[in-house]
Amino acid sequence: GRQPCEEFRRRGKEMVDLIADYLENIEQRPVYPDVEPGYLRSLIPEEAPEEPDTYEDVVKDIERVIMPGVTHWHSPYFYAYFPTANSFPAMLADMLSGAIGCIGFSWAASPACTELETVMMDWLGKMLKLPEDFIAGTHGQGGGVIQGTASEATLVALLAARSRAVRMILASDPQRPETGITSKLVAYSSDQAHCSVERAGMIAGVRMKKIPTEQSDKYAVQGETLRRMIQEDKAAGLIPFYFCATLGTTPSCAFDHITELGPICNAEKIWMHIDAAYAGSSFICPEFRPLLNGIEFADSFNFNPHKWLLHWQIPLGRRFRSLKMWFVFRMYGLKGLQDYIRKHVELAKEFESLVRADQRFEISADVVLGLVCFRLKGSNEVNETLLKRINNGRKIHLVPCQLSGQFVLRFAVCARTTESRHIREAWRLITQLAEEVMQELPH
Amino acid sequence: GRQPCEEFRRRGKEMVDLIADYLENIEQRPVYPDVEPGYLRSLIPEEAPEEPDTYEDVVKDIERVIMPGVTHWHSPYFYAYFPTANSFPAMLADMLSGAIGCIGFSWAASPACTELETVMMDWLGKMLKLPEDFIAGTHGQGGGVIQGTASEATLVALLAARSRAVRMILASDPQRPETGITSKLVAYSSDQAHCSVERAGMIAGVRMKKIPTEQSDKYAVQGETLRRMIQEDKAAGLIPFYFCATLGTTPSCAFDHITELGPICNAEKIWMHIDAAYAGSSFICPEFRPLLNGIEFADSFNFNPHKWLLHWQIPLGRRFRSLKMWFVFRMYGLKGLQDYIRKHVELAKEFESLVRADQRFEISADVVLGLVCFRLKGSNEVNETLLKRINNGRKIHLVPCQLSGQFVLRFAVCARTTESRHIREAWRLITQLAEEVMQELPH
Structure with a gap:
């Protein structure tokens, strides 16, 4: 109807000003909140209201209830964790995405949503100068997909690797029971890798081993160490099938030697996934692109805020997320x-x-x-x-x-x-x- | 800086008008797009621009590139799939969530983000009159979490059930190898259940069986059928551990008889999860609440757009999603x-x-x-x-x-x-x- 639209025109513009005010003056807020766990519950009612609250009351509560408990990630005094995106073009695109409000679980459910994502992932792949295999194009086998988080990308790659390993073994030994294969699989990652890699192993129900790194090697996984672990595990009857390399670890931004590790994985038919959650974006600069050398040995690759992978994901539904990339690019x-x-x-x-x-x-x-x-x-x-x-x-x-x-x-x-x-x-x-x-x- | 903020004030307000215009006139658009797969790629460049495009060009392309390929989920002529939310309060809250732009992977990463979600899930639980076990409160063991999609909620419940089953069996038989347990586990759902339930079984690497339903039973799973399958599987040496009941199936909005199924699951120590993705919201109306009777037998419960579950999820990062619920409620x-x-x-x-x-x-x-x-x-x-x-x-x-x-x-x-x-x-x-x-x- 017309009335709620008129109300939205007014309130939406007020919200734009509220957001601009917030970001313009963010430096003046304490970057880290001074609250104790449980602070918020006592500030609001125990149940939803029966009758609507006024919008004025809701807006007043942003400063009274929410802001005292916010860690301000976009303050120039925030140096924790890693950066996260909020540019103005991204916010504008997000508004539009919310208004279109489609659930893109299939092409027909919203063709533009599926297609823009495919093309934006190609744009991104070209910005990173990824090998042709990673590009969808009009005839390609490759292509990327926007995952919700790096954790999901790592899990999806692990599941794909598990499925490939089981298929390969069954092809040569069709009588072998599938559960007997899974119980022998072993995956690897650096001891510097993100905790989500270990969690992916737990979810998929496979053994996951951490490869030790040394300060003297700049916390990078060495080819020799990986090779030795693979040989030991094979001798013990296990089946190495997945290695998650990290480019830019969370603790120290270390880079595993993928030019050395990749050929080992390829020779052993081990799926090499590259998690470049933080560092990935930098590869659009020619001076940082050499850090990605060796990508040609990888089966899959992800980075934040846009993850690079085969066309598959855990959730069925999805927002029109590529609009943000389109606006920003x-x-x-x-x-x-x-x-x-x-x-x-x-x-x-x-x-x-x-x-x-x-x-x-x-x-x-x-x-x-x-x-x-x-x-x-x-x-x-x-x-x-x-x-x-x-x-x-x-x-x-x-x-x-x-x-x-x-x-x-x-x-x-x-x-x-x-x-x-x-x-x-x-x-x-x-x-x-x-x-x-x-x-x-x-x- | 001040300049991009001024630009955002202007462009943000224009976007608010664009959105209001879109929603006010949505009836006049063909609800389903008239495009062929691949239509979009030829409409935009093959690579990201080197130099910035103007905002005017980007906005023009919304009608030229995006809208021809949009299935309009919020048109009053859209009767496909199931509804999805886009109310004005939700859009306003989403704008604010984008501006705060925090990644709430821990309490300290943004206390308000974690705490508002806990309290909003309690509000929701009280609206549904869920048993006390499901409420976090200040001392409770329960509580909910917003998952990205119902698919993730079903998967998370299955993983929790798998972990509980393995723990229970190891407690009585500590020598038994864990992989030997997993390979014997069997999960159940209706043949009317959503495809994401079957996918969850594949991801977790466990056997998943479909329980047949009949038109004469209104496509609901019957207690007798479940009981018989459990007995047959136990006799064959398998370990039943998870049953996903559906309240409001996707094909016909059928309701499994959870008052009958729940006690069977409880007696057999089978985790009963309830997927009420679509129907769940209706339970806030007293006249529909009886459809949820039997919830007291369930271990977990989810519905859209807000999913109800233990505090765990696949992704590490998360947006400030509860703001939307707060505004809407x-x-x-x-x-x-x-x-x-x-x-x-x-x-x-x-x-x-x-x-x-x-x-x-x-x-x-x-x-x-x-x-x-x-x-x-x-x-x-x-x-x-x-x-x-x-x-x-x-x-x-x-x-x-x-x-x-x-x-x-x-x-x-x-x-x-x-x-x-x-x-x-x-x-x-x-x-x-x-x-x-x-x-x-x-x-």
Whole structure:
């Protein structure tokens, strides 16, 4: 009807202003919320209202109920985890996607939804200069699909690998019971891999082994180690079938040597999946593309926010997600996206120089992209205290990682609006708190 | 920065108008698109642009590229599949969710995101009058989680059941190898269950059996049939561990007898999951709540658009999805939501009366909620031809189902804006095309 549309025109425009105000002034909010678990329940009724609330009341509650509990991922003072997307073109596209509101579980359920996704994945594949096998084109066997999360992409690749392995073994030994095959399968990933890889193994009901890495090898899986584990497992009667390589690990942004690992997997008929959740986007810049060399040995490949894979997924339903990519690719252009990534890497390098110039600190892993792993020289305790002090201050937000038993601080350049001045301010704050901590703690 | 925010204020408001215009005039568009597979690729470049496109060009392409390929799920002439949500409050909430743009994979990653979801799931559970076990509260063991799709909810329940079964057996027989257990597990669902249930079994690597249903039992699983299958499988050395009951099947909106099936599952220590993807929402109306009787025997329960389950999921990351529920519950109120569901059921009953008043047609399954299964008395061929004629007309859109070997037309009331006049117009069109088809085909 006309009336709710008129109301939406008014409220939608107010919401656009609310969002613009929020993002324009996000720096002034404490980046990390000061609430205790369970804070929200007491602020709202125990049940849904019988009669409608007014929209004014709902909007008032955004500041009263929601904002005090928000970790502001798009604040230029947010250096935790990894970046996540919210550009203006993406938000505009998302509004349109919500209005069309189709569930694209088949071509007929909304042809544009299926087709734009196929073509956008091709655009993306070409931006990354992926081998022709990965492109759908008009006749290709390849092509990508947008998964909800990297976790799902890793799982889907594992399931595809499991199915291929079972088929291959049954082809040569048709009498063998299928459950007997599954119980012998073994999958591998780095001990630096994301926890979702291990979880994928649990879901699929297959054995999953972690390959040890060393600081001296920059936390990358070595070919020799993989080869030895495969031989040992085969000797023990197991069937190696899946290896998940990581390009840009979560703790330290380490890169497994896929040019070395790929041929081993190919020779052993092991499905090689590449999880490049964070680093993948950077491969659109020619200077970072060499990090993806060896992709030609891979069976599947995923990265965030857009995952690259065969056309299959866990959920049946799906939103019109490719609209976001279409808007973003077009309104930034390839150059704009490259510039954006390069700026983040430069800011990380700037932070790295600040750390290196201070003798009290050390860099814990190579800075390749937008992540700097660093620590105070000294005990884990002093670094834990420093991080707690930083986060309690609520001006900047960082999370830690463990590298070779050491407690390390991760400084990830995340927000679209982060500038050099934010980096320098963050460093001033960190050194000031470090001084306090060092004075308080016994040497 | 300030400039992109100013641009967003302008473009965001334009997008609000574009969306309102689209939804206000959606009736005038052909509900089902007239395009061939592959139509979109030739309409846009083969690669992403190097330099940014203008926003004007992007907006122009919405009508040129996207809309010709859209199946309009929110047109009042859309009667295919099942309804999907897009209310104005939900769209407003989604805009805010996009702006906050947090990834809620842990409490600290955004406390408000985790906490609002827990409380909204409690609101929902109370609206459905679920047993206390399903409510989180402040001390409860229960609670729900928003899954991406019903497919994921069914899979997660199956994985939880698998894990419980393996634990129970290991507790009594610690020497038994785990893979030996998995290979003996057997899960059940109705032959009317959604294909995602069968897929869940494939993903989890367990045997899945379909329980036959009969037209004379209204396509509901009978206790006696389940009991017999369990006994046969146990005698054959298998381990029954999971039964997925459906309340409101996709083909005909049939309801399995959970008051009869639940005690059987409980006695046999079989996990009973209830998939009420479509029907679940109706249980907020007291007159439909009896359909959920027997929920007290269930281990888990899911429905769309909000799925009800233990706190676990496949993906690690998640959007701030509960904001949508919060806005919708508050701006409609419980009464508004009940009224909305009742109106859809009434419209379906109106359509049912029209069908029953015409001797050439028959109703193929009980009309309980918003779905009417009907057909021309006569061959499958004549009904297939009728459906093809209907969809080729592009004025209304329906999809078929198979019931007891018969080709049946499904008329699902879907859009928020569907009124009695749309129902009557749809029926006029259907009878007119039926007349044409019957004249053309030999008797």
